[in-house]
Amino acid sequence: MSETRSKSRSRSRTRHHRRRRTALLAGVPLALASAGAMAYGGALGVFGADAQPKASAAASATATSALAGVTDVADGFASVNALGQNGTYGGRDGQTVTVRTLADLEKYATAAEPYVIVVAATITMNPVGKEIKVASDKTIIGSGTSGHIVGGGFFLGQGVHNVIIRNLTIRDAYQGVWNDKEHDFDAIQMDGAHHVWIDHNDLRHMADGLIDSRKDTTYLTVSWNRLSQDNKAFGIGWTENTTADITIHHNWIRETEQRNPSTDNVAHAHLYNNYLEDEAGTTIKSSYGNYSRGRTNMVLENSYFHGMTNPVVRDATATVVQRGNTFSGTSGRNESGGPGAAWNPRSYYSYTPDKTADVPALLKSGAGPRSSVAKATTGSGTTTAAAATTLTVAADGSGQYRTVQAAVNAVPANNASRVVISVKPGTYRELVKVPSNKPHVTIQGSGGSRKDTTIVYNNASGTPKPDGSGTYGTGGSATVAVEADDFQARNLTISNDFDEAAHQDIAGQAVALRTAADKVFLDGVIISGDQDTLLVDTASKDRLGRVYVTNSYVVGNTDFIFGRATAVIDKSVITLKKRWNGTSAGYVTAPSTAANRKGILIANSTVNGDVSDRSFYLGRPWHAGGDASLDPQTTIRNTSLSAAIRTTPWTDMSGFSWKDDRFAEYRNTGAGSGAASSDRPHLTDAQATGQEVADWLGDWTPTAG
Incomplete structure (x- = not known):
C-alpha cells in the first residue's frame, strides 16, 4: 500500500492556507532528562520482526x-x-x-x-x-x-x-x-x-x-x-x-x-x-x-x-x-x-x-x-439472565457463551451497573460491537498473559460486505468497535490480521479497535495491526470522547494511532512494524482533533521496533473530509524514542501543513529524540504544565471495574 489514504477516509488533496499558529513553536533547546526504563520493556521482542443521528423521541x-x-x-x-x-x-x-x-x-x-x-x-x-x-x-x-x-x-x-x-x-x-x-x-x-x-x-x-x-x-x-x-x-x-x-x-x-x-x-x-x-x-x-x-x-x-x-x-x-x-x-x-x-x-x-x-x-x-x-x-427469563454481573466466554463451550459478541448481546440495554465479560484463553475470530446503549461493560481475558486471549478478524476498508452493499470503509473494518461509554478492556489482545500482501487490489486500512465513546479505559492490552490499528473516535464531532491506554502495546506502521478523540497512551510500548513488502516507512499518529479540544498525548512510554533507522514520523495532521476547521494535536512527552524516528519527526498530509496545527515534544529521550528547532517544536516548561495526563482526562479518573 502507498502511504496515501484511500478515498474511504476522505482525505482532501487540495492545499488549504491558514494563519500559522505559533503557541507551541517555541524553538528553544531544552535540557532533556533521561527517562527510566519501562518495567515491561523486555517483552518488546514479541513484536520486533457513520450513522445518522437519531431523531428526538418526541417525533410524535x-x-x-x-x-x-x-x-x-x-x-x-x-x-x-x-x-x-x-x-x-x-x-x-x-x-x-x-x-x-x-x-x-x-x-x-x-x-x-x-x-x-x-x-x-x-x-x-x-x-x-x-x-x-x-x-x-x-x-x-x-x-x-x-x-x-x-x-x-x-x-x-x-x-x-x-x-x-x-x-x-x-x-x-x-x-x-x-x-x-x-x-x-x-x-x-x-x-x-x-x-x-x-x-x-x-x-x-x-x-x-x-x-x-x-x-x-x-x-x-x-x-x-x-x-x-x-x-x-x-x-x-x-x-x-x-x-x-x-x-x-x-x-x-x-x-x-x-x-x-x-x-x-x-x-x-x-x-x-x-x-x-x-x-x-x-x-x-x-x-x-x-x-x-x-x-x-x-x-x-x-x-x-x-x-x-x-x-x-x-x-x-x-x-x-x-x-x-x-x-x-x-x-x-x-x-x-x-x-x-x-x-x-x-x-x-x-x-x-x-x-x-x-x-x-x-x-x-x-x-x-x-x-x-x-x-x-415482558417478564421473559431471557432478559433476567442477561443481568448477571459477570458473563463467561469460552471457545470450547465451558463458559456461558462461545463468542464475545454473544456475551455482549446478553448485556441488558441501558444497564445501570458494570457487567464484566470474562474471556477464557483462546483465539476468538469474530467481530465484536459494543453498542451505545450498553455502557459499563468490561471485556477481560482470564489467562495469565494478555497474549493468551485474542480477538481477531481480517476486514479492511476495501473488503466487500457479504450482502453486496459496498465495502466496510475504515471505521467499519474494526475487529472490535466500542460505542458505549465507560467501557474497559484488559489482559487481552485485539488484532486485525488483514493480509496486505495478498490483497493489494483493495484499500488496506484495517482497524483492530475503534472507540467512539467517552471514558474508555484500556489496561494491559495489545492492540495489533498494520495500517490504522487504533482508531480513537468520538460519537460525533461535537461530542467529547476520552480514551486512556496504560500498561499496553500498540503495534502498527501507518497512522496507526489516529482519530479525533482526546486520547492518552501512558506507560505503554508503541511498536513500529515493517510494511507488507518489508520496507520501513510509516507514521505513528494521525490526529483529527476538533478545535479547542485535546488530541493525542503519548506520555511516559517507549517507541521502538525492528525497523530501519530514521524511517518513521511521529505524526501528521488528518483533516478528515478536508475540514479546515479542525486543529489536529499530538504531544509526545517523557518518552523514549528509538533511532527509527526521523530527525524531522512531523510531516504534512493531504495539503495541510503540520505547522498550522499542534505538534510538539517535551523531554523525550533515546536515539530518536532531538533538540528543539522550527522543524521540531518543544514545549516550554510552562506549556508542559498544561499538557499532562490529568489535563487530558479532566474530571475523569480511570479506575478498574
Missing part, C-alpha cells in the same frame, strides 16, 4: 409507547454476530418517523437509510395482498396497540438484514379459500434475509401463511407473537441447503391447522416456551404441531401442547431433541431422536426458559402487541 406524541422498546435488541439467533452483521437492532441509528398512511409506510420501509417507523394507525393495503418490500436497517413498530396492517404484509428479499418488525397487528388478507394455493398473501415473508427479529405481533387470518421463512433465511428470532385463525402458521425452508439458524420462543399458536411451525432443512432450530393450542369448539383442527423436516436439527424444550394432533413429528432424516415439554390432551405422533449431532443453544447465545407449567398463562397475558414492549416489561 402518539409514538411514546412504541419508543420505549426502540432501543431493545434481539435475542436468540438474531443476536449472533455473523455475515458482517453484529446482532439485530433495526433502524436504531436512523431517524424516528411516525406513519399513518400506506404511502408513508412504504416510503420509509423501502428507503436505503435506517429508520425507526412507528405505525400509529390502521393502514389498509392496496391492492389486497400487497407485501411492502422492506429494506435493511429498519424497525417497524406499532404505537401501543394502534398499529394495524390490513389486507397485506411485508416482504424481506435476498440479503435484506437487520430488520425488526414489532408490536403490530397484521391481519385479514383472507380470500375465502382455506388452503389457498392461488393467493400467496403472507403477513411476513422472507426470502434469503438474515438478522430479523419478529416480536410481539398479532398475525391472523391471511390468505396463505402467517410467517414464511424461505430460501435460507437465517439468524432469525420469532418471539412473543400470537399466530391464529389461519391454515398455515409458520413455514420454514424451501431449499435443499441446511444452513439456517432460527430461534422461536414464547409464541402462542392457536386455531391453525399446519406449519406450527414446520422446519425444513434448518441447521439449528431452537424452539422453547411456545404454547400450541387446538381450541375446543372451533372448526379448525390441527393436523400436526412442530414438524422437523428434511435434515433439520431441532432442540424443543419447555413448550406446552394442548389438544394438538400429532404434536411433534419428524422425518427419518431429521432430528428432534425434546426436554421439559408438557402434552395435555394431545394425540398421535410425538417423536424425538434422529441422526443429527447434539448441539447446545447456549453455545450461541444465552437464554433462561420459563417453567413449562407457566407458559399458557404467561403467553395469554404477554404475547402480541402491548402498550409498551420494552424488554423489561
Whole structure:
C-alpha cells in the first residue's frame, strides 16, 4: 500500500492556507532528562520482526409507547454476530418517523437509510395482498396497540438484514379459500434475509401463511407473537441447503391447522416456551404441531401442547431433541431422536426458559402487541439472565457463551451497573460491537498473559460486505468497535490480521479497535495491526470522547494511532512494524482533533521496533473530509524514542501543513529524540504544565471495574 489514504477516509488533496499558529513553536533547546526504563520493556521482542443521528423521541406524541422498546435488541439467533452483521437492532441509528398512511409506510420501509417507523394507525393495503418490500436497517413498530396492517404484509428479499418488525397487528388478507394455493398473501415473508427479529405481533387470518421463512433465511428470532385463525402458521425452508439458524420462543399458536411451525432443512432450530393450542369448539383442527423436516436439527424444550394432533413429528432424516415439554390432551405422533449431532443453544447465545407449567398463562397475558414492549416489561427469563454481573466466554463451550459478541448481546440495554465479560484463553475470530446503549461493560481475558486471549478478524476498508452493499470503509473494518461509554478492556489482545500482501487490489486500512465513546479505559492490552490499528473516535464531532491506554502495546506502521478523540497512551510500548513488502516507512499518529479540544498525548512510554533507522514520523495532521476547521494535536512527552524516528519527526498530509496545527515534544529521550528547532517544536516548561495526563482526562479518573 502507498502511504496515501484511500478515498474511504476522505482525505482532501487540495492545499488549504491558514494563519500559522505559533503557541507551541517555541524553538528553544531544552535540557532533556533521561527517562527510566519501562518495567515491561523486555517483552518488546514479541513484536520486533457513520450513522445518522437519531431523531428526538418526541417525533410524535402518539409514538411514546412504541419508543420505549426502540432501543431493545434481539435475542436468540438474531443476536449472533455473523455475515458482517453484529446482532439485530433495526433502524436504531436512523431517524424516528411516525406513519399513518400506506404511502408513508412504504416510503420509509423501502428507503436505503435506517429508520425507526412507528405505525400509529390502521393502514389498509392496496391492492389486497400487497407485501411492502422492506429494506435493511429498519424497525417497524406499532404505537401501543394502534398499529394495524390490513389486507397485506411485508416482504424481506435476498440479503435484506437487520430488520425488526414489532408490536403490530397484521391481519385479514383472507380470500375465502382455506388452503389457498392461488393467493400467496403472507403477513411476513422472507426470502434469503438474515438478522430479523419478529416480536410481539398479532398475525391472523391471511390468505396463505402467517410467517414464511424461505430460501435460507437465517439468524432469525420469532418471539412473543400470537399466530391464529389461519391454515398455515409458520413455514420454514424451501431449499435443499441446511444452513439456517432460527430461534422461536414464547409464541402462542392457536386455531391453525399446519406449519406450527414446520422446519425444513434448518441447521439449528431452537424452539422453547411456545404454547400450541387446538381450541375446543372451533372448526379448525390441527393436523400436526412442530414438524422437523428434511435434515433439520431441532432442540424443543419447555413448550406446552394442548389438544394438538400429532404434536411433534419428524422425518427419518431429521432430528428432534425434546426436554421439559408438557402434552395435555394431545394425540398421535410425538417423536424425538434422529441422526443429527447434539448441539447446545447456549453455545450461541444465552437464554433462561420459563417453567413449562407457566407458559399458557404467561403467553395469554404477554404475547402480541402491548402498550409498551420494552424488554423489561415482558417478564421473559431471557432478559433476567442477561443481568448477571459477570458473563463467561469460552471457545470450547465451558463458559456461558462461545463468542464475545454473544456475551455482549446478553448485556441488558441501558444497564445501570458494570457487567464484566470474562474471556477464557483462546483465539476468538469474530467481530465484536459494543453498542451505545450498553455502557459499563468490561471485556477481560482470564489467562495469565494478555497474549493468551485474542480477538481477531481480517476486514479492511476495501473488503466487500457479504450482502453486496459496498465495502466496510475504515471505521467499519474494526475487529472490535466500542460505542458505549465507560467501557474497559484488559489482559487481552485485539488484532486485525488483514493480509496486505495478498490483497493489494483493495484499500488496506484495517482497524483492530475503534472507540467512539467517552471514558474508555484500556489496561494491559495489545492492540495489533498494520495500517490504522487504533482508531480513537468520538460519537460525533461535537461530542467529547476520552480514551486512556496504560500498561499496553500498540503495534502498527501507518497512522496507526489516529482519530479525533482526546486520547492518552501512558506507560505503554508503541511498536513500529515493517510494511507488507518489508520496507520501513510509516507514521505513528494521525490526529483529527476538533478545535479547542485535546488530541493525542503519548506520555511516559517507549517507541521502538525492528525497523530501519530514521524511517518513521511521529505524526501528521488528518483533516478528515478536508475540514479546515479542525486543529489536529499530538504531544509526545517523557518518552523514549528509538533511532527509527526521523530527525524531522512531523510531516504534512493531504495539503495541510503540520505547522498550522499542534505538534510538539517535551523531554523525550533515546536515539530518536532531538533538540528543539522550527522543524521540531518543544514545549516550554510552562506549556508542559498544561499538557499532562490529568489535563487530558479532566474530571475523569480511570479506575478498574
